[in-house]
Amino acid sequence: MEKITDSNILELAKQGDTNAINTLVYEWLGLTTITTKTNLKQDCLQIMLESTEVPEQQSVVRVIRDGLIPLSLKSVAKVKVLGRETGEDFPDWQEEFELKHEIVQSNQDSQLSTPQPSLFNSIFGAIAEGAGAAGGVIMGACQKIAQLDGVITKEEAQVLTLIKKKLT
Numbered sequence: 265m266e267k268i269t270d271s272n273i274l275e276l277a278k279q280g281d282t283n284a285i286n287t288l289v290y291e292w293l294g295l296t297t298i299t300t301k302t303n304l305k306q307d308c309l310q311i312m313l314e315s316t317e318v319p320e321q322q323s324v325v326r327v328i329r330d331g332l333i334p335l336s337l338k339s340v341a342k343v344k345v346l347g348r349e350t351g352e353d354f355p356d357w358q359e360e361f362e363l364k365h366e367i368v369q370s371n372q373d374s375q376l377s378t379p380q381p382s383l384f385n386s387i388f389g390a391i392a393e394g395a396g397a398a399g400g401v402i403m404g405a406c407q408k409i410a411q412l413d414g415v416i417t418k419e420e421a422q423v424l425t426l427i428k429k430k431l432t
Contacts, residue, residue, distance in 0.1 A: 280339040292331045307341040318356045319347040
C-alpha cells in the first residue's frame with residue numbers, strides 16, 4: 265500500500281491542486297479530529313480547519329506554513345488559515361501569511377522528497393529551540409510517547425507548556 269504523500273500527490277500539490285494540498289495538510293497535522301477544507305481564490309489559498317474543539321492556532325499555522333513553503337506553489341501568493349468549531353458558521357480565528365518561495369537545501373543525499381512537518385514536531389521543536397541539549401533529550405522521549413497513540417491531549421499540551429517555561 266502506497267503512502268498518501270507519494271510523488272503523484274506531491275506533484276499535483278506543487279501544481280496547485282487543492283485536493284492534493286488538502287490531503288497533505290491533513291497528513292501534516294496528523295490529527296484525525298481535525299477536518300481540513302482547502303480552496304484557492306485568485307492567488308490566496310484558504311485552509312479551513314474544523315474540529316469539535318477549536319484547533320490551536322499557533323501550532324497548526326506553523327505546521328502548515330512549514331509544509332507549504334517547500335512546495336513552491338506558483339499560483340499562490342498568500343495563505344489564509346482559519347479555525348472553527350465543527351458546525352459553526354464563522355471561524356474562531358484566522359491567520360494570513362505570504363507564501364515565500366525558499367530553496368530548501370539538505371546536507372543529506374539528494375532525494376525527491378518534501379519535508380513533512382507535524383503538529384507534534386512543531387510543538388516540541390519550539391520547546392527544544394530554547395532548551396539546548398536537555399530539550400533534545402526531552403523531545404526524543406516525548407516523540408516516543410506520541411508515537412504510541414499519535415495524539416497530544418489537552419493535558420499533555422499543558423505539560424509541554426510548563427516544560428517549555430521551565431527550560432526557557
